[in-house]
Amino acid sequence: MISDLALIIFIVAILSLIVFFIWSRRVTKKRMLLHKLFVGVGISYIAWIIPIIIMRFVPTDNRYLIYLLDCAVQPGGAFCSPLFACMAVTFVTGEEKLSKWLKAVFILPVVSILVVWTNPLHHLYYRNFSVIRSEIEFGPYVLVTGLGNYLFLLVPIIYMIRFGVKNKNPLYWRQAAMFIISAVVPLIVSVYSTFGNDEAVSIATTPLSFMVTLVFNGIAIFQLHMLDITPIATEHILNAISDSYLVLSDSGVIVKYNRSFGEMFGKIYGIQENRNILECVQYEDKLQKNPFYNLVAALESSRQGDGHVSYEQAITLDMDGELIKKCFVVDVSPLQINGQISGFVALFKDITQLRDSMKKLQLSQERMMEQERFVFLGQMIGGLAHNLKTPIMSISGCVSAAEALVDECEESIGDADVTEDDFREIYQEMRGWFGKIRESSSYMSDIITAIKGQATNIVTDEKVTFTIDEMLKRSVLLMRHELLNSRCNLKIDYDKTEEISLEGDINNLVQVVGNLLSNAIYAQKEKGGGEIEISVFLDEQKLNILVKDRGTGINERVLPKLFKMMVTSKGTQGTGLGLYFSNIVIRGKFNGQMWGENRADGGSIFGISIPREIVHVRKELIVEGEK
Numbered sequence: 150m151i152s153d154l155a156l157i158i159f160i161v162a163i164l165s166l167i168v169f170f171i172w173s174r175r176v177t178k179k180r181m182l183l184h185k186l187f188v189g190v191g192i193s194y195i196a197w198i199i200p201i202i203i204m205r206f207v208p209t210d211n212r213y214l215i216y217l218l219d220c221a222v223q224p225g226g227a228f229c230s231p232l233f234a235c236m237a238v239t240f241v242t243g244e245e246k247l248s249k250w251l252k253a254v255f256i257l258p259v260v261s262i263l264v265v266w267t268n269p270l271h272h273l274y275y276r277n278f279s280v281i282r283s284e285i286e287f288g289p290y291v292l293v294t295g296l297g298n299y300l301f302l303l304v305p306i307i308y309m310i311r312f313g314v315k316n317k318n319p320l321y322w323r324q325a326a327m328f329i330i331s332a333v334v335p336l337i338v339s340v341y342s343t344f345g346n347d348e349a350v351s352i353a354t355t356p357l358s359f360m361v362t363l364v365f366n367g368i369a370i371f372q373l374h375m376l377d378i379t380p381i382a383t384e385h386i387l388n389a390i391s392d393s394y395l396v397l398s399d400s401g402v403i404v405k406y407n408r409s410f411g412e413m414f415g416k417i418y419g420i421q422e423n424r425n426i427l428e429c430v431q432y433e434d435k436l437q438k439n440p441f442y443n444l445v446a447a448l449e450s451s452r453q454g455d456g457h458v459s460y461e462q463a464i465t466l467d468m469d470g471e472l473i474k475k476c477f478v479v480d481v482s483p484l485q486i487n488g489q490i491s492g493f494v495a496l497f498k499d500i501t502q503l504r505d506s507m508k509k510l511q512l513s514q515e516r517m518m519e520q521e522r523f524v525f526l527g528q529m530i531g532g533l534a535h536n537l538k539t540p541i542m543s544i545s546g547c548v549s550a551a552e553a554l555v556d557e558c559e560e561s562i563g564d565a566d567v568t569e570d571d572f573r574e575i576y577q578e579m580r581g582w583f584g585k586i587r588e589s590s591s592y593m594s595d596i597i598t599a600i601k602g603q604a605t606n607i608v609t610d611e612k613v614t615f616t617i618d619e620m621l622k623r624s625v626l627l628m629r630h631e632l633l634n635s636r637c638n639l640k641i642d643y644d645k646t647e648e649i650s651l652e653g654d655i656n657n658l659v660q661v662v663g664n665l666l667s668n669a670i671y672a673q674k675e676k677g678g679g680e681i682e683i684s685v686f687l688d689e690q691k692l693n694i695l696v697k698d699r700g701t702g703i704n705e706r707v708l709p710k711l712f713k714m715m716v717t718s719k720g721t722q723g724t725g726l727g728l729y730f731s732n733i734v735i736r737g738k739f740n741g742q743m744w745g746e747n748r749a750d751g752g753s754i755f756g757i758s759i760p761r762e763i764v765h766v767r768k769e770l771i772v773e774g775e776k
Contacts, residue, residue, distance in 0.1 A: 155353045159198045166191045182245050186236040197225025198356050223265045227258035230301035237305030241312050257297045302336040331362040393497040401426045440464045447481045475501045540589035547582040554579045615655040624662040635670045636678030643685040648767040661731040665696040665755045672700025691758045699752040711745050
């Protein structure tokens, strides 16, 4: 029978298991397979030791009642070992459902229970039952149950040793050690209890040995989180995401990977758990080197630098006979336990769709930018035709006048009435006409130079240092015809004692200012013209270029959308491209920003703000006319 000490141990074990079950139920709302199996072991253990505790209080001469209690002991004792074996296999494989062959292990305990309960009919388990150890005579079936239980305890030991050797991770080794110890102790005790002749061995000896199993598994639960739901839940989440991840030990052994990684790389590159990544590197496809060459190098860099490593990887994959190129950002991070690197996590982020979307967006923006530039250039060419018409007509008139003077000189040759002073007067008049020709030619040259710069800007992007004064002159020159036709007067408020220069493409800024002037002219169209003001000034943080008009103002529905999307208040006469891409140019080329607002006394203000970091200022210039 059992001793007082064993009785106390059993009672404490039952109470501890009950407390654990209540705590586990509160903490873990949804139990996974590993939790259920551990609970199953605990319930079987309680069912095993309760009849043994009752035996302590039954008289030894009541042989019939003790036999019934021994039959009640069998269900708990028969299921403990198979459940423990299933728990070990589930921990190593990570399965969430019992496979068919694991379910088959429960056939033996069920048969054993039936054999014990019907023993009086066939005596296969007991040939002679007695409460005295030396008087018990076992039947042949005891060898079947004994070998079965030994096998159920040997399987976890083999699984855990194999698992620990392959992974070589301190955490995994500690977890494996907990399982091995919790299996070895009851295995030795069971063998000794079955085949030993020691009178000290009682019916409580084997259940007491299984206390080691519960204690060491408890350590794994509370200290090593072996049965914690968090890793299992995390694995569910990681299997659901589209990005691929790979977990490796510190020696490069593949510990785990999610479903996405397996589908993407598993079959093609022979990725398998418990296989070293170097074995996968030996494979090369026909188009390029195996992508895991770079991964191995990144692992080594992460190990040496003890930090995060990130790089881009283009991979051509054979998807159902079709070669598909994919782009990944690979992040490699070390896993540290107690300050030492115990493994690595490699995350493969698929950016193929993002890259394609970015390319399409970039191409779309470039096409719309070109469209806006061509519209702007078309406006300038129209203005060019009008601007060149006046100087060409002037040159034509000057040439005709000069020709008339030449004819007059020829006719005056030999005429006694024409004096030398008359010839000098004719020559002076001719020089006057030639001066007007040069003035008109210079004006045409300036216009052509400005137009050429804008035309060149359609296909090139030139960075030069230019002054605000130069930019304003080009903008005014290009918009001169529109300003005259719309009867708009342009006022420039700019302190010329400061020479402000920028580095960038002057044509980009000329186009943006031209767009703002064009919008201001259109806004004052209904009023028959008016004054438009360009104001340039510096503050502590930025250079500001403001274009102010006295037009109809900005529509309240359009105002919040300005610069964010292509909107226009011009109806069919506008595309909405101008301000949208002007903002893109200012942000992208000058690291600045644009804004717009309505004036309190009517009209609108559009502003360009450029950081002072790229602005150069030179003071104390002599303004023309002051000397």
